[in-house]
Amino acid sequence: MADERIVPIALHQEMQRSYLEYAMSVIVGRALPDVRDGLKPVQRRILFAMYELGLTPDRPYRKCARVVGDVLGKYHPHGDQAVYDALVRLVQTFASRHPLLDGHGNFGSVDDDPAAAMRYTETRLSPLSHGGMLDEIGSDTVDFANNFDGSQQEPTVLPAQLPFLLLNGCSGIAVGMATSIPPHNLGEVVDGLIALLRNPELSDQKLLELIPGPDFPTGGVVLTGSGVRDTYLQGRGSIPMRGVAHIEETQPGKGRHKRGAVVITELPYQLSKAGWIEKLAEQVNEGKITGIADIRDESDREGMRVVVELRRDANAEQVMAELHKRTALQSNFGAIMLALVHGKPQQLSLRQLLEQFLEYRELTMVRRTRYALKRCEDRLEVVEGLIKALNVLREVIEMIQSARDSASAKASLQVQLDLTERQAEAVLAMPLRRLTGLEQESLRKELEELRQEQKELRHLLDDRPTLLDTLVKELKQLRKQFATPRRTRLQEGGDDLVAQRAAAQRPNAEAQRLHALAAISSDNRLLLQSDGLLRIASPQSLGKLHLSEPLPFGDHGAHGQLIMAVQPAPTLLAFTSGGRVAALRWEFAAQQPGPIEKFLPESVDGQGEKVVEVLVLPPEDINFSIGLLSSDGRFKRIAAEEFRELSGRATTVLKLKDGVVLERAVICKETDNLIVASSTGRSLRLPIDENNVPLMGRTAQGPTLMRLLPGETIVGAAVTAADAEVLLISALGQLKKLAVSNLRLCQRGDLGEIALRFSNRNDQLVDLRACDVELVAVETQTGSIRLQTDGLLAEDSRGTGLNLELPKTEKVTRLLPLNNQL
Known part of the structure; x- marks a missing residue:
């Protein structure tokens, strides 16, 4: 029997059903208001x-x-x-x-x-x-x-006889949706309802004139503009609010000079006064807001009064402006006019909300009228029966006296006087006082009144204009009884004030960058050193560094890895070992030089990732893509459009497995060749096309180009033309300039061929670079050599290159092209 009660069901189906039931329960039964009664x-x-x-x-x-x-x-x-x-x-x-x-x-x-x-x-x-x-x-x-x-x-x-959803507003958080409706003035809302009743085609502009904005219970100021308009026309918007403050002089104490003070008498809606004072005090103590000597809360039963006492040298107007800019004295009410319509959540405009209420109010009036009509007709039936019995009172008395019981008396009355069952019951239950002349007269008067009421109620049900006139009359009566003056003042120019505050609170990052760029002299140069230091230098100071001269082995300090003009402003992309890319904000290096990590977004700095490559983005008229090589031999290309509009945050462009890092980032063109090399000296040459290295999305891993042997590692990649050369360097200083045309073209996953045959069997390849610059630096643990590439002889795959003169204890760590674009 137990097995019969077990129903197998897929987990995802049960989770979907349960979650949907929970979501609908919260939406309908808890968090959202009904549009009808609010x-x-x-x-x-x-x-x-x-x-x-x-x-x-x-x-x-x-x-x-x-x-x-x-x-x-x-x-x-x-x-x-x-x-x-x-x-x-x-x-x-x-x-x-x-x-x-x-x-x-x-x-x-x-x-x-x-x-x-x-x-x-x-x-x-x-x-x-x-x-x-x-x-x-x-x-x-x-x-x-x-x-x-x-x-x-x-x-x-x-x-509800009034749209309380608008009058008191509402806030609620459901599952996947939320509502936040501001309160409004009763008199203005009733005026809007009446105008819609009289003219259903009323223009939005006229409706917004009748209901110009929210009316908060705490007063304050609403800055009218696009925020209010979007809320009322689209059902969603951001309404700027301000507290009410003025400047006055205060006497701190006997014998002391008078001081200026900013006095706040009203705060924006839903803002805690004590919380606002506490946060203001924190900003004053931290030096973010200056010119304030003391903050006192002098509120009492008469109303709110927060006194911000100023220093003697402070400008009261400036301090008030700072309070608006840096505190919640000016804030936004995020309005979402969401409510349940026929049991379903729906975002409503002001017009739709009023129309839904009027439709509901008309329905309740019809039901109320039908109920009143039924009661009226029931009473009318009884009164008519009583009057009919009073007209033949003696016959009625005789019929009752001659009847054996009440049932036969009721039946006799129904048959002989043509009364209904209800009328007969009323006659039998009629007290003796009804027999007096005065009572009989009152019954006849009641009959006339009931007939008149029945006529009026039927007219209301049959004639809709009369029903709507009654609705207007009732609305006016409610307005007269319950309307109060507006508490929240309306102020024009809200859009300008909000824009000013937004600019002061959160300056645009692009505007800051352009401002920093404009401060840099056009003849200055951007210098990225081999030790990762980024700075802006003048041509004279660069000349003193002798960064474009070859040097023998020694401790020469940092080399000029990248030197280029600041005009036109280049776009530099920094790729990290974790597979992320960010636009380098190099413009700020003119204010204070620093390590490259300083000019990266905070989401990169502090993550333990190191910058493995810095690329200069080519102009928009050049067709290119960016290739990414990971340490497990995978390579993929990403379209240039993905890098044109990077936000202020770092973006993941390569999904890496645990223990795998980004090894190299290169700029690819369709007509070029890709050369990848491993630590054993093995290399692979592939044409850049969709078959070998297809364009892929940001988070893809990419296909495997080179399958690695046990103990073998990827050392680098280069993209060059078919008739160009690449440079290879081993750990023991064996340097070779290899002609790309001497390498055979391969397919993805091939073994490739040996590009560098080591003079020492214990040696291994450490780097591969394109030979597209005049100067390269070979770096070891403690020193470096700076060489001119045009002095090197291009060889085929069988050549062994030359051995650099290095101390026996030194090992090469990397080959660094020095890109001097002066």
Whole structure:
């Protein structure tokens, strides 16, 4: 039996299904608000539970613990602290522009102080939530569904009479999506709704004039511009905000001179006052903001007041500008107007959000009217029956007296007076006081009123313009009752102010580079030394170094590995042993010379990778690619376009296995040949084409060119024309200039041929370079030799080259071409 209950299922299918169910549960049941009433499920359940408890604005406050207990036990089986946190936010006047709950006690502060425990605080519904959210819930305006255990019924949505999603805003993080809607002014939103009702084709410009921007409960200033416009027209945007500050003179103490001070009276929305003061103090202590002598928080019940006292020599306007630039006194509200529409998350523009609410409000009014009409018709039926019985009262009394029981009396009334069952029941239940003349008159008056009400309600249902006029009338009444003046001021020119702040806070890296380049004299030269030092030098100082002269073996210090003009500005790419590339920011070497790692992005520096090659990127009109050779004999080419627009970070261009490093980076052209050499003197010559060395993506490893024998290692690669030469150097100083044409063309994976036959059987090849420069340096552990390449004789593969005069203890470490482009 146990085996029959086991259902085999693929792991990826179960993970996909489970994750999707979890994501939808968070999206629909927890994190995102409904576009109709603007509430998340927990908020809706709190309000409904309080409505059931009778916590109306005219009733006494009730302990929050009682409310939380009812919500947990009946509707929301989650943590009590989660429910209480949601309740607290509905009370906080600095978090909600139009609070839905009225609180009594400590519900936190703008200093990020937490609320008191739920056993100490009390709450009840606010007039707005009772009159604009829950007032019609008993009129069959919304659907009800079973709660989590089927013991109670809860509303799927509340019959909101105003778009609370806009009025109070909302923030929530779901799975893969988030919402962040700013609060708005009730009067402005109602004006927008009325304008849309009267003219559904209302232009976006007119709508934005009626609802010009958010209205935060903490006041402040909104900088209008593209941020507000993008939010309202596209449903997503960044709205710049500012605190409100002014300059005044303060008296620090008796006998002391007056000082200027910047006084902050309003902070941007959701900014902690205590946190802002603490961060400002840190910046003052670190010297990032100057001119400030003291910071005091003088806030009280009258309002916020943060005094930033200035030094006597400080300029108050400059300090205020610094506060805007370097602190959160000016910040951005990242708006994402995402809400559930018919149970699905959807990003909405301002117009769509208002239209969705109006559609829902019209539906609730229709349901409310139908409910009222049904009640009216039911009562009308009863009143008509009562009046019909009163008109023949004596016959009715005789019928009742002659009946054996109430059932036969009811049947007799239905047959003889043509009454319905409900009317007969009402006649039998009619009290004797109804027989008085005054009561009979009131019944006839009620009949007329009910018939008039029935006529009006049917007209509302049958005539949509009349229904919409009623909706406008109700909106105006709500505006008159609950609208308050705007707290957040609107200021033009937000785009310019944001651009200035962004430039001051995070200068553009390209702008910095161009500024540094402009400061370099055009006749200066870029010098990369063999020891990795990078600097900018004048022609005169380069001449004193004698970097272009041959030298015998000795300790000559660093050689000029690369010398080139700074105009036009070259692009230098640095390749690291870890298979990454970064653009070398050599322009900053004019300010302070340093090792090459200093001019690389931080993501390279400190990773333990060393620079193995520096290439000068050819002009855009030259067709080329870059080849990468790894220590395991693999080689691949990458298209030049991958290197034209490198960001400020290092980019991985070669995926390497453990223990494998990048050995060489070379510039390739389709007409050239590639020569690869190993430590045994074996070499491989291949034409550069798609068959042997194809173009590949950044993270590919590349195909294997040369299969290595046990103990054999890759020493280098060179790309040259078929009629050019390459240089080979062994550890014991055997140097050879080899004509490429004497090497046979091979295919990928061939054994190749011996390019250098060693004079000493214990010798091995250490480097291979293209012979495309006039000067090369042969470096050993302690010294070097500088040679002119045109003095070397080109040989074929059988030649042995020449033996350099080196001390017996010295071994060659590398062959370094000295690229002098003066």
